[in-house]
Amino acid sequence: MTAPIPRDLPDLPPIPGHVVLPPTVVPARAVLIPARRRVVAVYRGAIALLALTGVTIELLTAGGPPTTPLSHFTVQSGILLALVMLASARCSWSAHHPLPGALTGGALFYVVAAGLVQHLVPAGESPLFTAPDATTWQTAATQILHIAVPVAAALDWLLFTAPGRLHLRQAPVWLLYPLAYLAFSLTRGELLPSGAQDRYLYPFLDVGRHGYKIVLGNALLVGLALYALAVLLVALDHARPNPLHRPR
Numbered sequence: 520m521t522a523p524i525p526r527d528l529p530d531l532p533p534i535p536g537h538v539v540l541p542p543t544v545v546p547a548r549a550v551l552i553p554a555r556r557r558v559v560a561v562y563r564g565a566i567a568l569l570a571l572t573g574v575t576i577e578l579l580t581a582g583g584p585p586t587t588p589l590s591h592f593t594v595q596s597g598i599l600l601a602l603v604m605l606a607s608a609r610c611s612w613s614a615h616h617p618l619p620g621a622l623t624g625g626a627l628f629y630v631v632a633a634g635l636v637q638h639l640v641p642a643g644e645s646p647l648f649t650a651p652d653a654t655t656w657q658t659a660a661t662q663i664l665h666i667a668v669p670v671a672a673a674l675d676w677l678l679f680t681a682p683g684r685l686h687l688r689q690a691p692v693w694l695l696y697p698l699a700y701l702a703f704s705l706t707r708g709e710l711l712p713s714g715a716q717d718r719y720l721y722p723f724l725d726v727g728r729h730g731y732k733i734v735l736g737n738a739l740l741v742g743l744a745l746y747a748l749a750v751l752l753v754a755l756d757h758a759r760p761n762p763l764h765r766p767r
Contacts, residue, residue: 555612556679557612559675559679560608561608562675562679563604563607563608563611563679564604564605564608565671566601566668566671566672566675567600567601567602567605568601569667569671570597570598570600570604570663570664570668571597571598571601572663573597573659573660573663573667573668574594574597574598574601574664577591577657577660579656580654580656580657587717590703590704590707590720591720592629592636592697592700592721593633593637593665594664595700596630596632597633597664597668599626599629600626600627600629600630603618603622603626604626604672607623611679617680620680620684620685620686620689621686621689623676623680623684624676624684624689624753624756625689625692627672627673627752628748628749628752629696630664630668631672631673631752632697632745633669634664634665634666634669635744635748636721636741637661637665638665640722640723640741677759677762678762679762680763681762682756682757682758682761683756684756686753687753689749690746690749690750691746693749694742694745694749697742697745698742701724701738705724705734708724708725708726708727709726713727723737723738723741724738
């Protein structure tokens, strides 16, 4: 006759040398294998080529040292987008995981912001604004960098990326680059002589004409508008449908 089994069994001592790991949540990207999307890769490569074409034309037609056009926010954001698109094209061609949303979203944010500043801020003497005496090549560079590149990048985001990858906490981080650019532009203007051409790269940042009080007020208004744009970009990313979803 055997003894009855107790209802409450005491905890057994752990086995020596055996480590019990707590349960963890594995992200979906760690188990899902991305597919090759070569059409997307070709499209992103074309966006990179388009951005680099606009930058190259701007460098060749600037008529001065290359440091002047390279100091423009539009040119810098175009170079950044080209590098991001080339990396994204490689990921799509080789079936690698996509780049972080903070990086791709930031590159899109910068080129769209540059295009909006071009169209919404009154034009001045900056060579990247289409002036009446601008050459055909300068006008072409302006249209490429301020219209074609932002539209192409936005279409890539809407048609070939999964939604919900952008987050509100990324918006203040994206503004660090425009803030650093503001400091760079004002410092550059102070170091150049007062009569130098293109001393201030954008009319609303011209301290010599407006003074620091107005310039900083303009920068604050532009910064608030950029933050609103970043928030809108995040909201649209969470509201738009998934273009990669395939119905069963």
